[in-house]
Amino acid sequence: MDLIRIKNVEKKYKNGVTAIYDLNLAIEKGSFVFVIGGSGSGKSTLIKMLYREEKPTKGQVIVGGLDVAKLKDRKVYKLRRKLGIVFQDYRLLPKLTVFENVAFALECLGEKKNEIRQKVLKALEDVGLKNKVHSYPDQLSGGEQQRVAIARAIVNDPKLLLCDEPTGNLDPERSMEIMQVLEDINKNRGTTIIMATHDKEIVNKMKKQVITLKDGHLVNVKKKGKYEDEAI
Amino acid sequence: MKLFRMIGRSIRDAFKSVIRNFSLSLASISCITITLIIVAIAIMASLNVKNFTTEIEKDMTIVVFLDSSTTEEEAKEVEEKIKNLDNVSEYTYQTKKEVKEMMQEESEVFKEVLDNFDDESSPLKDTFQVKVEEVLFIKSTAKQIENMDHVSVVRYGEGMVDKMVSAFTSIEKVTYGVVIALVLVTLFLIINTIKLTISARKKEIGIMRLVGASNFTIKTPFIIEGMILGMFGSIIPIIITTYGYMAFYNHFDGYLYSELIKLVSPEPFIYQVSLIVLGVGILVGMIGSSGAVRKYLKV
Secondary structure (H helix, E strand, O other): OEEEEEEEEEEEOOOOOEEEEEEEEEEEOOOEEEEEOOOOOOHHHHHHHHOOOOOOOEEEEEEOOEEHHHOOHHHHHHHHOOEEEEEOOOOOOOOOOHHHHHHHHHHOOOOOHHHHHHHHHHHHHHOOOHHHOOOOHHHOOHHHHHHHHHHHHHOOOOOEEEEEOOOOOOOHHHHHHHHHHHHHHHHHOOOEEEEEEOOHHHHHHHOOEEEEEEOOEEEEEEOOOOOOHHHO | OHHHHHHHHHHHHHHHHHHHOHHHHHHHHHHHHHHHHHHHHHHHHHHHHHHHHHHHHHHOEEEEEEOOOOOHHHHHHHHHHHHOOOOEEEEEEEOHHHHHHHHHHHOHHHHHHHOOOOOOOOOOOOEEEEEEOOHHHHHHHHHHHHOOOOEEEEEOOHHHHHHHHHHHHHHHHHHHHHHHHHHHHHHHHHHHHHHHHHHHOHHHHHHHHHOOOOHHHHHHHHHHHHHHHHHHHOHHHHHHHHHHHHHHHHHOOOEOOOOOOEOOOHHHHHHHHHHHHHHHHHHHHHHHHHHHHHHHOOO
């Protein structure tokens, strides 16, 4: 079954730049997909449209049965609760501890205290940070901070995890640790993961489905793909 | 249950934010305090003015003198006509004799002088004392009575009444104007305070939106924060209102300058004013922060 269906989507920004031209795509439930492409290829725009930060100018974006393009601003939170998002710059709150940062997501949804505690500890265990619960973000390495961000994204057990260049700020070794965490989440929780990246090494090592974009056009979709230089 | 948890969290966040941005909160609380003090004084002044104008208005009387030659029957006719006028609330009739007796009781001098006259030669006249329902129309009522047969003179303190009525209406208008202007200034200050809190928490709000907090969840803490600012801002004005008015009232023994201007007694007046001040504080805080939220928090 398809979790995401993108039909004839075009995105034109207000400044006249067209980021995506007539995109058609389907992503299966439980899959692990890389979106690759150079700068300006539209991969970030694609991710942004999936969590309704941007609206497509034309076409349909359906995530889990919800037509994202038609979603009113007031109702966006309904979509966001179904997915987790991880960014290159972690976006943690510096004044909160690791535990509080992850719990923050659930507190916003009004969950009960003991339920929050259980879920947070489970999520932190999944990313391998159970021993850093009371640390503050600035006491952690970049890789650890990104793992906290991943824990926050998965704490509500979303069906879809969107990652926008999650390894962009990390060295190759830490990057592989993050990829290991994501792979485990994909396998153990069955979470669909879509990750935008331009890290050639990671894509080649992981051997997952690869969607290649170039200047806003879909170049190809490959199962167990590789990062092909000539395509970019 | 969930709603209560969310509101509880909002209140906690709002207090946290008031404390975290202490200097800023203090600035806007002081501004609200100053505004509310003036608002409280304006409210008390205008209610007092209203109180004693109605007191004075109640005492306004038209005095009607009849011709000396008027017979008893003719006086009855006039009485009937006065009774049928729209604006008349009550009236009393005094014959020459009654007027004479009343005046003699009042003073020794009158007693001596008036004793020299009998009913026939008396310079006094039969009189009606007429009270009106609406002081604004006292002039036309007096005119109507003056046009009746057998009426010689009508008096109602013409110039004084007109001036007083217009003075009080303009005082009332000025106080309303000042109160409205001050409330607007306060609103502006609160909008700016909340705007700064919002920008201080931009990152947090961004993350809240990403993890799927509803607009209600994001907005409520800021609106509650505005209400808290308004509430804190009304504490000092309430204390000043309560003790200040009580001291003022006791100092003047309930009358200002003359028996004519009677002050409103402190209880329950000060409690009502305190409640109004608290209400205005909270409401202004709430409206100000909702305005800021709508303007600066595009949710």
